[in-house]
Amino acid sequence: MTAKKIKTAFITGISGQDGAYLSKLLHEKDYKIIGITRNNHSDSLEKLKFFKIEQFVIMEECDLLDISSVLNLVKKYNPDEIYNLAAQSSVGLSFKQPIGTINFNIISVLNLLEAIRLVKNDIRFYQASSSEMFGKVSNLPVHINTPMHPLSPYAISKASAHWIVVNYRESYSLFACNGVLFNHESYLRSNSFFVKKVLQETVKNRDKSDWTLKVGNIDIKRDFGYSPNYVQAMWLMLQKNDPEDFIICSGKSITLRSIIEYVFKKLNVSLDRLVIDNDLMRPTDIEDIYGDNTPAKVKLGWDYNLDFYEVLDLLIEEELSFFSKSSNN
Numbered sequence: 001m002t003a004k005k006i007k008t009a010f011i012t013g014i015s016g017q018d019g020a021y022l023s024k025l026l027h028e029k030d031y032k033i034i035g036i037t038r039n040n041h042s043d044s045l046e047k048l049k050f051f052k053i054e055q056f057v058i059m060e061e062c063d064l065l066d067i068s069s070v071l072n073l074v075k076k077y078n079p080d081e082i083y084n085l086a087a088q089s090s091v092g093l094s095f096k097q098p099i100g101t102i103n104f105n106i107i108s109v110l111n112l113l114e115a116i117r118l119v120k121n122d123i124r125f126y127q128a129s130s131s132e133m134f135g136k137v138s139n140l141p142v143h144i145n146t147p148m149h150p151l152s153p154y155a156i157s158k159a160s161a162h163w164i165v166v167n168y169r170e171s172y173s174l175f176a177c178n179g180v181l182f183n184h185e186s187y188l189r190s191n192s193f194f195v196k197k198v199l200q201e202t203v204k205n206r207d208k209s210d211w212t213l214k215v216g217n218i219d220i221k222r223d224f225g226y227s228p229n230y231v232q233a234m235w236l237m238l239q240k241n242d243p244e245d246f247i248i249c250s251g252k253s254i255t256l257r258s259i260i261e262y263v264f265k266k267l268n269v270s271l272d273r274l275v276i277d278n279d280l281m282r283p284t285d286i287e288d289i290y291g292d293n294t295p296a297k298v299k300l301g302w303d304y305n306l307d308f309y310e311v312l313d314l315l316i317e318e319e320l321s322f323f324s325k326s327s328n329n
């Protein structure tokens with residue numbers, strides 16, 4: 001009997017929410033995981049520590065804007081798969097730092113694809129593409145071929161990176177594909193994002209008499225899902241016989257206001273605590289967006305049927321439980 005080959009995977013952006021859930025998944029599948037971060041600070045390991053898997057990940061510091069560093073790393077480990085999750089991922093920040101966002105989110109992808117092309121062209125490449133690139137859509141649900149009208153520097157950077165991946169696939173026959181993920185949340189989401197901010201602030205401050213929740217435009221709609229399930233789709237995409245781009249979403253949009261109302265009601269918080277702050281509004285924002293996940297379900301066998309209110313129930317429970325643990329310490 002031949003021994004099963006251990007696969008090696010690079011995960012760029014391993015310190016984020018998806019990096020942690022994907023590491024957990026690949027660890028369960030016996031991968032050798034190389035985690036790539038911009039700087040090897042101890043806080044890069046925080047989310048891996050949450051799952052107690054930090055000792056199973058080899059961490060490497062690498063500036064993805066520097067092609068020599070990327071080439072050296074690919075030569076050193078000869079990975080089978082690269083999951084590119086690294087990005088300046090905040091849409092809001094991209095309005096303040098458009099050049100940095102566009103520069104990093106495009107050149108890092110080009111460098112990784114060039115390294116694959118030059119060093120080992122059978123490495124399978126996953127790009128974290130984003131629903132933001134569709135922007136101002138006139139027909140819903142969004143499909144993979146829906147025309148793009150990006151509404152932010154972040155969205156422009158993700159649209160460019162998306163087409164670079166398609167171009168490398170078509171020009172050099174690389175196994176490179178885009179997972180176009182819609183908003184997806186979890187306990188490990190950074191608190192600069194809307195859902196985590198609402199949950200964390202409300203759980204932490206609900207008993208304080210002078211606390212208010214300040215938010216921007218909440219009369220818009222988004223298609224929200226659950227991160228642990230979305231990273232499964234990333235892995236499934238790289239196990240297919242042929243590379244293909246997929247929309248990964250729940251298929252339904254809900255208003256941000258309804259999320260706040262739901263969380264406040266569950267936690268017995270009065271809506272008087274809600275304050276709309278114009279400083280938190282973006283120059284442009286998507287009014288409503290949701291996608292069609294049928295191809296992912298049919299062709300990848302991706303299983304997703306969660307309603308976002310079910311996800312919220314789970315997240316509220318987790319937030320309450322970790323908050324009470326941290327207050328008791």
Ligand SMILES: C[C@H]1O[C@H](OP(=O)(O)OP(=O)(O)OC[C@H]2O[C@@H](n3cnc4c(=O)[nH]c(N)nc43)[C@H](O)[C@@H]2O)[C@@H](O)[C@@H](O)C1=O
Nearest residue numbers: 089091130131132182183192193194195215216217280285
């Ligand atoms: C798919 C996409 O998903 C994420 O991008 P995002 O949609 O910008 O995520 P968010 O949670 O920051 O905003 C969601 C919505 O909520 C509105 N909003 C209102 N009030 C606040 C507020 O107070 N804070 C924030 N952050 N947003 C607010 C805000 O204007 C926006 O319409 C990233 O993963 C990104 O990398 C990605 O690819």
